[in-house]
Amino acid sequence: MSLTDHGRVRKQQFHDRLGILHHHHLHRKLKERFPAAFNTRWSRRHWLHASLFATLGALLATIVPGFSSQLQPSSQAHATLPLQLPPLTVNAPEGAGRFWEVVQVERGQTLGSLFDDRGVPAATMHRILDDPANRDALVRLRPGAELGFELDERGALRGFRFDRSPTQRVELDLRGDRMHEKVLERATTTRLAVTSAEIDHSLYAAGRKAGLSPAAIAVMTDDIFKYDIDFKDVQPGDRFSAVVEETWREGERIGTGRILAATFSTDGKTYTGFRFERNGKAEYFTADGRPLKKSFIRMPIPYARLSSKFGSRRHPVLGTMRMHKGVDYAAGTGTPIMAAGDARVQFVGTQRGYGNVVILDHGRGHTTLYAHMSRFGKVKKGQQVAQGTVIGYVGSTGLATGPHLHYEFRVNGVHRNPLSVTMPPPEPLKGSDLVAFKAATAPTLARMESMEDLMFAHADQAKAKKNKRG
Numbered sequence: 233m234s235l236t237d238h239g240r241v242r243k244q245q246f247h248d249r250l251g252i253l254h255h256h257h258l259h260r261k262l263k264e265r266f267p268a269a270f271n272t273r274w275s276r277r278h279w280l281h282a283s284l285f286a287t288l289g290a291l292l293a294t295i296v297p298g299f300s301s302q303l304q305p306s307s308q309a310h311a312t313l314p315l316q317l318p319p320l321t322v323n324a325p326e327g328a329g330r331f332w333e334v335v336q337v338e339r340g341q342t343l344g345s346l347f348d349d350r351g352v353p354a355a356t357m358h359r360i361l362d363d364p365a366n367r368d369a370l371v372r373l374r375p376g377a378e379l380g381f382e383l384d385e386r387g388a389l390r391g392f393r394f395d396r397s398p399t400q401r402v403e404l405d406l407r408g409d410r411m412h413e414k415v416l417e418r419a420t421t422t423r424l425a426v427t428s429a430e431i432d433h434s435l436y437a438a439g440r441k442a443g444l445s446p447a448a449i450a451v452m453t454d455d456i457f458k459y460d461i462d463f464k465d466v467q468p469g470d471r472f473s474a475v476v477e478e479t480w481r482e483g484e485r486i487g488t489g490r491i492l493a494a495t496f497s498t499d500g501k502t503y504t505g506f507r508f509e510r511n512g513k514a515e516y517f518t519a520d521g522r523p524l525k526k527s528f529i530r531m532p533i534p535y536a537r538l539s540s541k542f543g544s545r546r547h548p549v550l551g552t553m554r555m556h557k558g559v560d561y562a563a564g565t566g567t568p569i570m571a572a573g574d575a576r577v578q579f580v581g582t583q584r585g586y587g588n589v590v591i592l593d594h595g596r597g598h599t600t601l602y603a604h605m606s607r608f609g610k611v612k613k614g615q616q617v618a619q620g621t622v623i624g625y626v627g628s629t630g631l632a633t634g635p636h637l638h639y640e641f642r643v644n645g646v647h648r649n650p651l652s653v654t655m656p657p658p659e660p661l662k663g664s665d666l667v668a669f670k671a672a673t674a675p676t677l678a679r680m681e682s683m684e685d686l687m688f689a690h691a692d693q694a695k696a697k698k699n700k701r702g
Contacts, residue, residue, distance in 0.1 A: 332380040332393065339375045350381055352389045359411065360392060360404060369396045398479055398486055420481045422489070426680055428473040435466050445488045448476060456505040456516045457496050459526045470498040473680050493676045506673045510665055519677065521661035521669050527594070528573040528655045529619065532602065532639055533626070536561035539636055542649040557647040558601070558640035565606050565635040567626040570619075572600050572641075577615045577623075580608055586638065587630025590623045596656060597645075603638040604630050 335346060347357045361367045373379075380403075382391030393403040399420050405412040429442035439449040452474065453463050477489035495504045505516040505524050516524045540560035575592035578599065583589045586603035590611065593599050606627025611617060628635045641650040661669050 332382050332391070335379045335381065337373045337375055337377045337379065341373070343370050343373060346379065350383065350389075351387055352381070352383075356389050356406065359406070363411075363413075365396065366394075366402070366404075369394060369402075398481065418481055420479050420486070423478045423480060424475060424492070424679075425478045425488075426473065426475050428471065431466060431470045431472075432468055435463060435470075435472075438472075442474075443488070444474065444476065448474070448488050448491055451491050452494055452496070456491070456494055456524060457503055459524060460503050461496060461498060466498060470496070472496045475676050475680055493673065493680055495680065504677075506669070506676065508661070508665075508669045508672065510661065517661060517669065519673065521666045523658040523660065525619070525658060526655060527658050528598075528600075528641075529570070530650065531561065532570050532572050532600075533561050533563050533567055533637055534570075536563045536567070536637070538562075538651075542647075542651065558603075558638050559650050561637045561639065562634070563626045563636065565625075565627055567635075567637075568622045569602055569605065569609075569624045569626060569637055571617045571621045571623050572639075573598075573619045575600070575617055577611050577613050577617060580611060580613055582629075585631035587632065588624065588627065592617070592623070597643055598656065599642045601638075601640040601642070603640075604628055604632045604636060606635070 333350075337346070343357060343361075344354065347354065361370065378395065380391070380393035381389060382393075384390045390407050391403065391405055393401060395418075396402050396415070399418050401416040401418055403414045403416065405414070425443075427442040427444065429438040431438045435453070436446075436449055439452070440446075444452075452472070457463075473495045474491050475493040476491055478485055479487045479489060490507065493504070493506045495502055497503075504519050506519065507514055508517055509515075518524060538559060539562035540556060542556060542559050544556070571592055573592075573594045575594045577590065578593040579589065579591040581589065583603075586601075588603070588605035588608060590602045590605065590608065591599060592602075602624060604627055605624035606629065608624045609622045611621075611623050617623065626635050626637050632638075639650055641648050641653055643653070660666075
């Protein structure tokens, strides 16, 4: 080996030792700075990453002024090479960089608990609720509702957002003395959906499983079929279908709206109802255009006990025999009393032994009287009220031995037994209304029937296979 070659080898050995010393020095420094990482057994991948970072650190130490001094103290001067860099420009959209903590409300949570969990003072929450529009949307939070919190570096609330309605999102800026509001319109679309189900245990459970909201189920039971079906007698195996409006936003279904049509099969019979507006008022009709809603409901108080019938009897207070011109329903004081049918309020006030009385004029010579009320509902003489409107509350004013409703039904001024009188039928659709109704309901009925055929055919086949195996 020549002298030149020998010197070259010694020089390479020196650099290798220097590299090992540098590696051990960096390893010791990293261990001092991050002891937790060295208390854990590192894998080969971890050491590869550490070597890469060490190499990058060494590179940065040579080109970035003062970087190496952050790793180890040094009193030596360093020569630096200034780098000419272009100015940094960022074109960020408005609101970029803001961090919203989005919270989905769970059952049992309140607005106060959500604010408290994030250390936001109650005074800040009340500042938001001082606006009536905000208060109406936030005081009754439903499970699944989304709220957004924006906290600054000190943990103070700088922004808050919520959905005021399915189409409006509100962002509040709480910085400064005044609260600034920005309303963002959220586009929604309406689609028609057909849903069908067979009842296993309850109508409510089957309806929810089919995707109907509690409000939609109530429309079926209270508006469409309540005159023809006693839902206390619904049995497993009964079936229903509905054409429902669904509201969609940003690819997500956020709720169901109006029921345009529905069928219900029970006890071997199928009932059908279609929604149609007549004179600006929505009603439900049979397929041939007859209203499902009856002109009158038999009992102005649901589930009340009949305590005295129509006819001659001994008066419970006076003790004399006299004609009882109505029927009595026993109920607790304060029980709501409903209008038996659509009507105009003819009288609100006090009448001798009747105490507090409301009289309704239903047209075509039909009137109803409600007596002994503890107080009146929000009705006044001349006002139009719809069937089912609360017109007063059960009491014992006038000649009464206890709280009850005295109810009378009159035809052209003659008292009739409310339990047996033949109720006048509602007006069916005629003329242009009937033509428009038929045109609107034909495709809806066809769509619903095809859905029922498909779904219930599969259900019947599954039952047949199960019975065959059994």
